[in-house]
Structure formats: structure tokens, C-alpha cells
Amino acid sequence: MAALIEAHDLVKTYRMGEETIHALAGVSFTVERGAYMAIIGPSGSGKSTLMNVLGGLDKPSGGALTIDGADMRALDDSGLAAFRNRTIGFVFQSFNLLPRLTALQNVELPMIYAGTDRRTRRERASMLLERVGLGARKGHRPTQLSGGQQQRVAIARALANGPALVLADEPTGALDTATTADILQLFGELNAEGATIVLVTHEPDVAAATRRVIEMRDGAIVADRGARAA
Amino acid sequence: MMTPGDLVATAARALRGNPLRSALTALGVIIGVASVVAMVALGRGAQERVQSSIASLGSNLVIVVPGAQRSGGVFLAQGATNTLTVADAEAIAREIDGIAAVAPSQRSGAQLVGQGVNWNTRVEGVTPPYLEVRDWKIAQGRMFDDREARQARKVVVLGQTVVDNMFPNVEPIGQRIRLSGGAYEVIGVLESKGQSGMGQDQDDIALAPLQTVKRRVAGRQGRADTVTSISIKAVSEEAVERVQEDVTALLRQRHRIQEGEADDFTVQNLNSIAATAQETTATFTTLIAAISAVSLLVGGIGIMNIMLVSVTERTREIGLRKALGARKGDILRQFGLEAVVLSCAGGVVGLVIGSLAAWGLTTAIDLPLLLGLDTGLIALGFSAAVGVIFGAYPAWRAAQLDPIEALRRE
Ligand SMILES: Nc1ncnc2c1ncn2[C@@H]1O[C@H](COP(=O)(O)OP(=O)(O)OP(=O)(O)O)[C@@H](O)[C@H]1O
Ligand SMILES: [Mg+2]
Numbered sequence: 111m112a113a114l115i116e117a118h119d120l121v122k123t124y125r126m127g128e129e130t131i132h133a134l135a136g137v138s139f140t141v142e143r144g145a146y147m148a149i150i151g152p153s154g155s156g157k158s159t160l161m162n163v164l165g166g167l168d169k170p171s172g173g174a175l176t177i178d179g180a181d182m183r184a185l186d187d188s189g190l191a192a193f194r195n196r197t198i199g200f201v202f203q204s205f206n207l208l209p210r211l212t213a214l215q216n217v218e219l220p221m222i223y224a225g226t227d228r229r230t231r232r233e234r235a236s237m238l239l240e241r242v243g244l245g246a247r248k249g250h251r252p253t254q255l256s257g258g259q260q261q262r263v264a265i266a267r268a269l270a271n272g273p274a275l276v277l278a279d280e281p282t283g284a285l286d287t288a289t290t291a292d293i294l295q296l297f298g299e300l301n302a303e304g305a306t307i308v309l310v311t312h313e314p315d316v317a318a319a320t321r322r323v324i325e326m327r328d329g330a331i332v333a334d335r336g337a338r339a340a
Numbered sequence: 341m342m343t344p345g346d347l348v349a350t351a352a353r354a355l356r357g358n359p360l361r362s363a364l365t366a367l368g369v370i371i372g373v374a375s376v377v378a379m380v381a382l383g384r385g386a387q388e389r390v391q392s393s394i395a396s397l398g399s400n401l402v403i404v405v406p407g408a409q410r411s412g413g414v415f416l417a418q419g420a421t422n423t424l425t426v427a428d429a430e431a432i433a434r435e436i437d438g439i440a441a442v443a444p445s446q447r448s449g450a451q452l453v454g455q456g457v458n459w460n461t462r463v464e465g466v467t468p469p470y471l472e473v474r475d476w477k478i479a480q481g482r483m484f485d486d487r488e489a490r491q492a493r494k495v496v497v498l499g500q501t502v503v504d505n506m507f508p509n510v511e512p513i514g515q516r517i518r519l520s521g522g523a524y525e526v527i528g529v530l531e532s533k534g535q536s537g538m539g540q541d542q543d544d545i546a547l548a549p550l551q552t553v554k555r556r557v558a559g560r561q562g563r564a565d566t567v568t569s570i571s572i573k574a575v576s577e578e579a580v581e582r583v584q585e586d587v588t589a590l591l592r593q594r595h596r597i598q599e600g601e602a603d604d605f606t607v608q609n610l611n612s613i614a615a616t617a618q619e620t621t622a623t624f625t626t627l628i629a630a631i632s633a634v635s636l637l638v639g640g641i642g643i644m645n646i647m648l649v650s651v652t653e654r655t656r657e658i659g660l661r662k663a664l665g666a667r668k669g670d671i672l673r674q675f676g677l678e679a680v681v682l683s684c685a686g687g688v689v690g691l692v693i694g695s696l697a698a699w700g701l702t703t704a705i706d707l708p709l710l711l712g713l714d715t716g717l718i719a720l721g722f723s724a725a726v727g728v729i730f731g732a733y734p735a736w737r738a739a740q741l742d743p744i745e746a747l748r749r750e
Contacts, residue, residue, distance in 0.1 A: 167663060167743050188667045195665020206660045206747065210357045222346050223665040267664070 368639025383625025465553025659746025679731020
């Protein structure tokens, strides 16, 4: 089977008046299915930009990118929306739960856009919340949950449509050490169950929990450790 | 793609999340719809009232009064000169085709004196065809006949208001009343006609034979054979205008009015007055409805304003929804629907308030209440349209948001 992600010479440039910023300056790598990988690097090195491109939130300016068999540069607006919905599960640093919805309703959200019927939606969201250890918190709203619990809800939401790839941009950036360990343990378990996870982090401990670490600097990959182990 | 059910649930949840704001936003539409509904109902009630009161004067009616036409056409204006005569009425009946009946009448005022009750009323001296011309019926007793009219008998037929005031508890037929010093027998009671278009009580009247009134009540006024008006009933609606023209020509000839000289009488046609009144009230209704519609427009702008604020406030939510797979169309529909739900809810509440206001106002000023299904449907249609029109731009703005930018926003 082909690799899940095949990136070849990816370029992303931003134009700021006269200046052109190369947020990605020719990035090439592949990621196999079932990988558990971290992207590290100093601030401004292009980690988030890469994640956005991988997640179909942003289109690369140049290069080739195939994810789960789809040529990302060929997708139009609604094609990208469907891709984000079906293929990608996002986990954000700031959780990004909708405050008026319960945990269960937040997890249902991606399934609503997939057109899943109500009953299936409810059952699957319920199952996922139980999987992340929040079976007793389904009716709680985000404000009634701790940071770690909110991030668990967000992870359950990311898994809602059975994505091929989970992308997490600094998922533990807003959490304390103990909670970070909990979340990492959950990621480890999910990966063991078959999920492909790519996360961005500033913390060496977090990177150490994964099996492969890509280091970026100025929009380019400067190190790729443990790729063979994956 | 979101299903319609989820779409409605999402919009409803968003609006419930901030109930006070939603209510205040809808208030503009509520006021707009309520005032349109109330104004249209009032206008229609007034129109109906004008129509029915003009119709109550008699159908296919042509009225001739002495004196030149007044501007504005006050059709029951008292003639300044005594130019109309009984002979004119007889000539009209004899020489003009298409006439069902002709009734000359002498109007006068007098005090009726009964058993301990006095009542001032309009005394109309008429001939028996008067009832046919005015589409009036006898409720009780009878009208005087031609013989009684010729003999100038002292008999009266009373309007309902006179009966109510003079004979509240007594059978009126056969009662005697005094009028200008003479004793009269009540032989009939007229059917009630209600108020006229000018708010005059048409039932405050006593009919007596023309010659009786001329000799005994209004005897000192002018020449013996003059009358204050001649009422003519044409055989059909189509005949009305020709009758009006023929009467004018005949009277000009009889009064020896030279070409180029003005008429010394005025011929009016109730059908055209009714049409003018209809047009006037309809125009007026449209005008006040249009003025009220402006407040609906203001309500729409209020919705647009709040929706734009809401899109700005919920930028992160929009970014998140897009990241989770919402298409532009989903976002467009979500915010568009919020605006439409707001304005339609405003429309429904406005319709209820407007209907209540219409009921209260028409009751207070005694107009018929005309609230049709069409009023409701138009009001709701308009408020839905307001939601679509004024919700479109904010929703479009929301749909265009770049998800990365939106997610980065605090
Ligand atoms: N929309 C944009 N317009 C212009 N420049 C941008 C835009 N987004 C990112 N950049 C620039 O691209 C470069 C990479 O940014 P990116 O957000 O990917 O960095 P990062 O590695 O995620 O940093 P951090 O660790 O601080 O999150 C930076 O120089 C940034 O200023
Ligand atoms: Mg970043």
C-alpha cells in the first residue's frame, strides 16, 4: 500500500508587501500509515504552516502532495472541505470546543457535516467519549470540564469520522505536566489501535513519546529521526 | 452537507443562546409587521365602512340639488337658491328613459313632541317612491300611499333612532305626536340604516308626505312648489351616467340656461362618488401601509447589523466548523437561516400584536374588522423576505472567512 502522506518539494510562500516569506521552502517526506510522529523546531520555522497544508486548510504554493491517495493540489474548495471532514481529525492547542454545545454534541459536529443520521451519530459520539474516558461527562459543557478533559473531548471529536490522519498542533501546549502525560498516553493507545498521528510540539518530552521526530528550521526539514523505526 | 433538520436545530440553538439579543433584534420586524397589519386592517375597515354607507344611500342613485356645484362635491349641500321644483321632478319622470323611480323631497328640521318626550329631528317631506329610490324598507307598519300624499295627510313614518328615543317601551304604530303645532299619526317605522359616510345618523329622521311638510312644516321657505332635492333611481348601473346627462340637459332647458352659463343645480351620481371614495381610501391605505413598511425595512437593517456583529463574534466558531468539514454553503445556510428564523419569528409575533391592535382600534372607533388570511400570509412573506435579503450579506461574509485566519482569531 502507498504511504499515507507523500510530500515532494512542498513550498508555501506568503507575500507581505514587497517581501516574500517562505514559510515552507521545499519540504519532502513520506509518512506511513500507523505512524506516530512529532514535528519540532523553533518558533516561525513553519510547523503550523505544514500542518495546515497537510490538513487541507491551506493550499501549498508549489510542490506535490498526496494524502490518502488524494492529490491535494487538485481539490477545489468543497473537495477540501470534504477532505477535512472525512480524512483529517484536528486537535488544537486551545481545544476549540463550541461553548454552547455539550461534550456529546461537540463530538457529533464532524458527523453532522458528513450527513450521518442522528442515531448513528449519537451512538458513535457516545462510544468515542467513553473511549477517551469521559463516559460520565457526555452532557457537560466545555466550561464545566478541566483543560485535560476538554482536550479529550477534542480528541474524541477528531476521531469522529474515522480519519486516516490525526493532526495535532501543540495539543499539550495549554496543559500541565500531569495532564500532558495523560493525553500522551491516550495518543499512544490510539496509535496502537491504528490511528496515524502527527503532532507539533515545543516540548522534548512530548516529542520523545513518539516514534519519529522531524525537526524544522526556516521552512525546511533539518533532521528526521527514527523514520526507519516507524 | 448538513441536513435541513440539523441546520434548523443549529440556528435555533444559536438564537436561544442569546435570547435577549434575539428578541431585541426581532423587535424591529415585530413593530414593522404589527404596524403594517394594523394599518391595512384599519384602512380596509374604513374602506368597507365608506362603501357600505354610500351603498346604504341607495343603488344607482342620482341626486339633484339646487345651486351650482361646489368644489369637492359635497353632495348633500343645501342649495343656495330655490331652483328645483316638483314640476322638474315630474318632467324628469315623464321625459327621461332608464329611470326606475323619481322622488322629490323637502328637507326641514322640527321638534317632535310625544308623551313627555321631545325630539329634534330631520323631517323629510317625500313622495311614496322615495323608499324605492333610497333602497329603504319599512320595518313595521306601512308607508303612506299616493292618496295620503296628495291629500297632505298628517301621517309620519319614523326612523329607528326617533322610535328608540320617543317610544322606548311603547308600540309606536298608532301613536300621536305633535309637529309644528299639528297632530300626526305614526303609521310606520323604517328599517335601520346606521351611520352615513359622514358619520350622520341616517335613522334620525321622520318621513311625512311632501305636501304636508311644504304646507305645515317648511311652508314659509320659498315658493310653494320648490323642493330641496330630487332623488332619481336609474334602472341599472349602466344607465346611471346617461340618466345624469339627460337630467342635466333637461333641467338646463327647463331653467332656460343659456349655453356657456353655469347650471343653477347640481346633478350627482352616487356610483361615481362611491368609486372616488373607494379610490381615496384605497390610496390612503396603501400610503399608510407603505409608511409602516419603512419600519419593516429598519427592522431588516437591525437584523443585518446584529448578524454582522454575530459573524465577527463567532469567527472562531466559523473557522472551527470549516476545519471540521463545513462547506461554504453550510456556513451560508446556517447564518442565512438564523436571520430568516429571527425575522419570521418577528413576523409571527408582529402579526399577533398587529391583529390585536387592529381589533382594539376598530372596536374603539367602531369600524368593521377585516383581517384576511392574505394579510397574514403577506406579512409573513415580507418578514421572510426581509430575513433573506438582510441576512444574505452577513452570511456571505461568514462563508468567505478563511479558516486559518478565523481559528487564529481570539
Ligand atoms: N498568513 C500569513 N501571512 C504571512 N506570513 C505568515 C502567515 N502565516 C504564517 N506566516 C509566516 O510563516 C512563517 C511560519 O509560521 P508558522 O506559523 O508555520 O510557524 P510555527 O513553526 O508554527 O511557529 P510557532 O512555533 O510559533 O507556532 C512565520 O515566519 C510566519 O510569520
Ligand atoms: Mg505554530
